[in-house]
Amino acid sequence: GAGVSQSPSNKVTEKGKDVELRCDPISGHTALYWYRQSLGQGLEFLIYFQGNSAPDKSGLPSDRFSAERTGGSVSTLTIQRTQQEDSAVYLCASSLVGTVADTQYFGPGTRLTVL
Amino acid sequence: AQTVTQSQPEMSVQEAETVTLSCTYDTSENNYYLFWYKQPPSRQMILVIRQEAYKQQNATENRFSVNFQKAAKSFSLKISDSQLGDTAMYFCAFMKHGEGADGLTFGKGTHLIIQP
Numbered sequence: 001g002a003g004v005s006q007s008p009s010n011k012v013t014e015k016g017k018d019v020e021l022r023c024d025p026i027s028g029h030t031a032l033y034w035y036r037q038s039l040g041q042g043l044e045f046l047i048y049f050q051g052n053s054a055p056d057k058s059g060l061p062s063d064r065f066s067a068e069r070t071g072g073s074v075s076t077l078t079i080q081r082t083q084q085e086d087s088a089v090y091l092c093a094s095s096l097v098g099t100v101a102d103t104q105y106f107g108p109g110t111r112l113t114v115l
Numbered sequence: 116a117q118t119v120t121q122s123q124p125e126m127s128v129q130e131a132e133t134v135t136l137s138c139t140y141d142t143s144e145n146n147y148y149l150f151w152y153k154q155p156p157s158r159q160m161i162l163v164i165r166q167e168a169y170k171q172q173n174a175t176e177n178r179f180s181v182n183f184q185k186a187a188k189s190f191s192l193k194i195s196d197s198q199l200g201d202t203a204m205y206f207c208a209f210m211k212h213g214e215g216a217d218g219l220t221f222g223k224g225t226h227l228i229i230q231p
Contacts, residue, residue: 033218043206045218056216089158093219102148102210104219106160 002026004107006092012113013082021077021110025094032075033095033104034067038088049075050097061086082114117142117209121222128197129230135182136192136225138207146212149183149190150219155203163205166190168212194227202229 005024013019025032034046046059049069060067064083069075079086089111093104118141128134140149151163166174166183173181178195194201204226208219 035218042223043219043221045220048216048218050216059218091160093160102213103150103162103165105162106152108157108159111158 004092004094004105006090006107006110008110009108010111010113012115014115015084016081018078018080019082019112021079021090021112023075023077023092023094023107025073025075025092026096026105029094029096029105030072031095031097031102031104032069033093034075034077035091035093036061036088037091037109041088043091046077079112082112084114087112087114117144117211117220119207119209119220119222121205121207121225123225124223125226125228127228127230130197130199132197133193133195134197134227136194136205136207136227138190138192138222140188140190140207140209140220142188142209142211144211148210148212149181150208150210151179151181151190151192152206152208152221153201153203154206154224160206164192197229199229199231201227203227 007022032049036044047067051072064080067077089109091109093106095104120139147168149166153161153163164176164179180193182191204224206224207222
């Protein structure tokens with residue numbers, strides 16, 4: 001079946017603009033995760049959704065970051081007033097809780113470049 | 116909080132050789148999962164192998180196997196008969212059992228280069 005998809009694949013924006021990143025998980029997967037991958041910080045966990053709810057948003061880097069998930073499926077990560085330090089690859093993953101090791105399957109990522 | 120350490124930033128071996136990537140982790144948890152993911156230049160993070168901590172038997176997937184030493188908190192990956200397509204970044208990752216809210220904790224990665 002189809003894997004996790006993310007759009008856009010690449011996004012270049014100017015400092016101060018808002019951006020929206022989209023993640024479409026594997027059909028039927030109840031859990032969804034966002035990560036950020038940057039040269040300086042490596043791979044960082046940002047937020048987790050079980051269904052439509054995110055029990056803990058403390059992993060988001062600042063209050064300029066927000067995420068939502070509707071209908072237990074697609075999720076969007078929004079970054080307001082982007083800064084150059086937001087430049088990174090944003091990865092989304094999904095899993096079916098209760099399956100072997102709650103394994104997460106990743107999308108191809110969105111490379112965000114803030115000029 | 117958990118930490119994952121990969122002490123080899125880069126490794127290079129000849130095709131068909133066997134290579135071992137090291138990973139150690141620190142946790143006070145008793146029940147958890149460990150993973151190795153591969154990330155080629157395409158950026159797609161691909162699951163290589165996974166291990167449930169309560170299982171003593173080491174996981175194997177074709178040419179890939181792990182040496183899981185729970186007491187030593189060590190989780191190394193062995194790649195046998197290495198192939199050019201194995202060239203990639205390899206990340207070791209940890210997750211607490213039933214705690215998806217914490218996500219995966221990744222190591223810094225090992226860049227593996229397979230030479231022809």
